[in-house]
Amino acid sequence: MPAAAQRPEHSQPPVLALEGIHKTFGGVVALQSFDLEIEAGEVVALVGDNGAGKSTVVKIIAGMLHPTSGRLRLDGADITFADPSESQARGIQVVYQDLALADGQPVYMNMFLGRERVIGPLRRLDRRGMIAETAELVQALDVRIPSVRARVRDLSGGQRQGVAIARATHWARKLVLMDEPTAALGVAETARVEANIRSLKERNLAILLISHSLDQVFRLSDRICVLRRGVQVGVRRTNATSNNEIVSMITGLS
Numbered sequence: 001m002p003a004a005a006q007r008p009e010h011s012q013p014p015v016l017a018l019e020g021i022h023k024t025f026g027g028v029v030a031l032q033s034f035d036l037e038i039e040a041g042e043v044v045a046l047v048g049d050n051g052a053g054k055s056t057v058v059k060i061i062a063g064m065l066h067p068t069s070g071r072l073r074l075d076g077a078d079i080t081f082a083d084p085s086e087s088q089a090r091g092i093q094v095v096y097q098d099l100a101l102a103d104g105q106p107v108y109m110n111m112f113l114g115r116e117r118v119i120g121p122l123r124r125l126d127r128r129g130m131i132a133e134t135a136e137l138v139q140a141l142d143v144r145i146p147s148v149r150a151r152v153r154d155l156s157g158g159q160r161q162g163v164a165i166a167r168a169t170h171w172a173r174k175l176v177l178m179d180e181p182t183a184a185l186g187v188a189e190t191a192r193v194e195a196n197i198r199s200l201k202e203r204n205l206a207i208l209l210i211s212h213s214l215d216q217v218f219r220l221s222d223r224i225c226v227l228r229r230g231v232q233v234g235v236r237r238t239n240a241t242s243n244n245e246i247v248s249m250i251t252g253l254s
C-alpha cells in the first residue's frame with residue numbers, strides 16, 4: 001500500500017516521515033526498508049514481538065542511533081540528528097524503555113537534565129526554581145513520589161517511569177516517542193499515563209507508542225504499525241482492524 005493511502009488526506013506534510021530505513025548491527029539486520037508517517041494529533045502504535053526492532057525505530061528517530069541507510073523528514077524537511085540533544089531541540093521527546101535517568105541525581109535535576117536553570121552573574125544552579133517547577137508538574141500529572149528532592153535511585157521502578165514520562169510531557173513540542181511507558185506501572189498509574197497520552201494528542205502533538213498491551217494499543221491509537229523481525233508487515237487504522245488480525249500480523253500465523 002502506498003504510504004499516502006495509510007493516512008487521511010492532509011495539506012500539511014506529516015510531522016515525521018521515515019523512508020526506507022535500514023539498520024544493521026554487525027551481522028544483525030534490526031530494520032529493513034522501514035517506512036512510517038505520523039501526523040500532528042495522531043497516536044501511532046508500534047507493535048511486534050521481542051527483538052522485532054521497535055526500540056531501534058525510537059532510537060533512530062531520537063538521534064541516539066544512526067540509520068545504515070534511509071531518510072527522516074520532519075515537517076517535510078530532510079533531517080539528520082547527530083545526537084539526542086538535536087532531536088530535543090526540534091521538539092522531540094522520548095521515554096526510553098530503559099528510562100535514561102541520572103540515578104544519582106534528584107528528581108528535579110532529572111527533570112531539567114541538559115537544560116539546567118541558572119541564575120545570577122555566577123550562573124549558579126537555580127535549584128529553588130527547578131524544585132518549584134518540578135513540584136508543580138508532578139502534582140499536575142499526579143506522579144506519586146516521596147519528594148522532588150528524592151534521588152532517582154531511591155524511587156521504585158514505577159515512580160522512575162512516572163518521572164521519565166513527566167519530563168517528556170513537559171518538554172515535548174512536536175513529537176513524543178514512548179517505548180513501553182506503562183510496562184512497570186500498576187493499574188491506576190497506567191490509567192494516568194493513558195490520560196496523559198490523550199492530553200498530548202489534544203495538544204496536537206504526534207505520538208509514537210510502543211506497547212505489548214494490545215488492549216492499550218486499541219484504547220489509545222489511531223493507527224497500528226506491525227513489525228516482525230525488522231520488517232514492517234503492515235499498518236492498519238485501529239478502528240478498521242481487530243485484535244485477532246494484529247496478533248496474526250505480529251506472529252506471522254493466521
Ligand SMILES: Nc1ncnc2c1ncn2[C@@H]1O[C@H](COP(=O)(O)OP(=O)(O)OP(=O)(O)O)[C@@H](O)[C@H]1O
Binds near residue numbers: 028051055057097
Ligand atoms: N546496540 C545493539 N547492538 C547489537 N544488536 C542490537 C543493538 N540494539 C538492538 N540490537 C538487535 O536488534 C534487534 C532489534 O532490537 P530492538 O531493541 O529494536 O527490539 P524491540 O522490538 O524493541 O524488542 P523488545 O520488545 O524486546 O523491547 C534485536 O535482534 C537486537 O538484538
Ligand SMILES: [Mg+2]
Binds near residue numbers: 054055056097179
Ligand atoms: Mg524494545
